[in-house]
Amino acid sequence: MARFSKVLRKTDIKKRLSVPTGFLSSLPSFNGGGHSVDFQAVDGSDRVWTFRCSIRKKGHPKPVISKGWLAFADSKNLRVGDKVQFSREKNEAGAKRHAYEIRDEKEIKIFGVKDYNRYSGTITNKRVSHRLGGGQSVSNTSNQHHHQQNQKVCHHRRAGKCNRF
Known part of the structure; x- marks a missing residue:
């Protein structure tokens, strides 16, 4: 090939x-x-x-x-x-x-490291979602992040209010 x-x-x-x-x-x-x-x-x-x-x-x-x-x-x-x-x-x-x-x-x-994605996650204008192990995904937007597990979504500001990571 x-x-x-x-x-x-x-x-x-x-x-x-x-x-x-x-x-x-x-x-x-x-x-x-x-x-x-x-x-x-x-x-x-x-x-x-x-x-x-x-x-x-x-x-x-x-x-x-x-x-x-x-x-x-x-x-x-x-x-x-x-x-x-x-x-x-x-x-x-x-x-x-x-x-x-x-x-x-x-x-x-x-986290500042270059990576290339073949759409295993979702990429939109200002949002990058990346798959993690255990059925979770992380989406970074300009001022918030999202966690998904078992169809539940929580939204928190980056002010350190989330302890799931």
């Missing part, structure tokens, strides 16, 4: 996604010496995206994904620091109809 992942930079979000040259060999061939190739990838929601990978006509190929990329980045609300991963599965009998997969991972900070 061929794969690459990348922490996104400003250019990746606003213009195009730069791709490692080594990933070119796992893409469909550039027909007749062409400089671009279209391919489809499926995301974690089983949505199919069509992307175009282009290379320079002369010199170092410097591959980039342009077509379809900005729509994907916008749809997933990707930001600088988030991560994206492309992978190609081996084509075997009975394999998935799309050989490529794309996954996005949100950069989150839990």
Whole structure:
């Protein structure tokens, strides 16, 4: 399986996604010496995206994904620091109809430490929920936190009134 992942930079979000040259060999061939190739990838929601990978006509190929990329980045609300991963599965009998997969991972900070989340928790505008062991989840918002266990929810200010941790 061929794969690459990348922490996104400003250019990746606003213009195009730069791709490692080594990933070119796992893409469909550039027909007749062409400089671009279209391919489809499926995301974690089983949505199919069509992307175009282009290379320079002369010199170092410097591959980039342009077509379809900005729509994907916008749809997933990707930001600088988030991560994206492309992978190609081996084509075997009975394999998935799309050989490529794309996954996005949100950069989150839990107690100041960077982590990447593939939506195992819930991410909204100013709220990050992260699963803990024992059926609990912690959600940090701008001024309060929430505990959930057995469908009961308590709300407390960060003023130290909660002793559940």
